[in-house]
Amino acid sequence: MPPDSGSYASGAQEHGQMQNFVAALLRQEGALVEAIEPDGLEVLAPAAVQRALGVGELSRLGFGATLPPAAERVGIEGDWLERCARLLGPQGRFTRRVLSPAARVPGDPERLLERELVLDNATFRLLGVATAWTRYLLLDFRASAVSDDKRDFMLHLGVNLATGALLPDAMVAAIAPALDGPSPDDSEAGPVPPEDADLPALWDRPRLLGLMALAVPPRLDLVLAPFVTGLRRRLGRDQERLHLYHNDLHHEAVRRALALPEGDPRRRREDERAEAIGREYRAKLDDLSRQYATRVTVEWIQTLELAMPVHRFAVQIRRRKADRVISLDWNPLTRRLEPPACEYSASTERPRLVCDDALHLVVAAGLAACPACTRAFCRACNPLRCPKCGSTEPPQRRIAGVMQS
Secondary structure (H helix, E strand, O other): OOOOHHHHHHHHHHHHHHHHHHHHHHHHOOOEEEEEOOOEEEEEOOHHHHHHHOOOOEEEEEOOOOOOOOOEEOOOOOOHHHHHHHHHOOOOOEEEEEOOOOOOOOOOHHHHHHHHOOEOOOEEEEEEEEEEEEEEEEEEEEEEEEOOOEEEEEEEEEEEOOOOOEEOHHHHHHHHHHHOOOOHHHOOOOOOOOOOOOOOOOOOHHHHHHHHHHHHHHHHHHHHHHHHHHHHHHHHHHHHHHHHHHHHHHHHHHHHHHOOOOOOHHHHHHHHHHHHHHHHHHHHHHHHHHHHOOEEEEEEEEEEEEEEEEEEEEEEEEEOOEEEEEEEEEEOOOOEEOOOOOOOOOOOOOOEEEOOOOOOEEOHHHHOEOOOOOOEOOOOOOOOOOOOOOOOOOHHHHHHHHOOO
16 A cells, blocks of 8 residues: 555654754754755764764764665654753753734634534624734643554643633644744844733643643544554454464364373373463463553653734623633634633533533533433533532543543
8 A cells, every 4th residue: 555645744744853953953062964865964073962962973864764875863763852852951941932923803703713613502602803912832742652662752732821722733733833933032133022912821830730631641642543553453463373373272182182081191181281271371461461561651841932912702602591701812823713622621622512500611521421320410510529419430431531532
């Protein structure tokens, strides 16, 4: 089967980004860097760079599917992220940027709102649109999955601190090109928020950690899905191979035992042999379970604080006789209205349901029926127990609801 063209383009873009990053990092640390074909760098490195990266004074690095002659492959898999981290040290862990893109009012805001906001059990109407400034946190994480193989992945999480909206991955990717230019921190001529800009305050640590605990697992599930599928395929193949081998041996031992008369010592030996085959089979299955057991770690890499102007939509939510006003931001870089985050699971999936008590916007799992009394209740209002019967859902059930993709 020919490779998917979209996957190929995505891989080529990832290689190019990695090459640009490594080249910029090496130049910053005093190395002489020259691009070579195909998709490579030739590096003359000072002693400190040699020690941090584990390379020689003169070396070649390759980033694409085809390597230049005598080049070492560089990618997010393997140990190159650790090497770059050693070279970076504490630099770049937290940065601030201010962007001031042209923020023209989106055409037909009401139609835009109807397309982006989907509520299955409530109505809404647009109260108004105003220009405002907001502050985003864009967080990068590295996930490592170790089993019979090891894979490294990058996770990205963006949150609007004014509205609490989580940015879908496509919106985070759309913002990234605007951040590739020189940082305003390096020049006094960079854009700054106006004096009357009402920027939201930075969240405290517990609130941010709570959001990450909800938002990271479903994103981790998505990036791990191909890796886990491959593991399960190989595990199933090895289990099938073991079963076929030991099943044949066991059937042969049983057949020989049944062909011998009762009390014959040879029959007893064949019975013992069949039992030993069963024990060996179970032990081999246990070995496979340990071999394919997967340990996943997630490490925070970097946080970018981004301030920029947006168009803020004031939206009235109505459910029965109650109403609530929420704010949604239209980002001029992504040219999309940011969806409201689920107030139960922090998911960005649609549609939303609105609860009766506090008009929380939640996904379907956030208004699911209690497994004990079958009464539906809002998990954002009552995260620990059912308000009618008091039953507590097992933690695994609550986590499964949060981690649905």
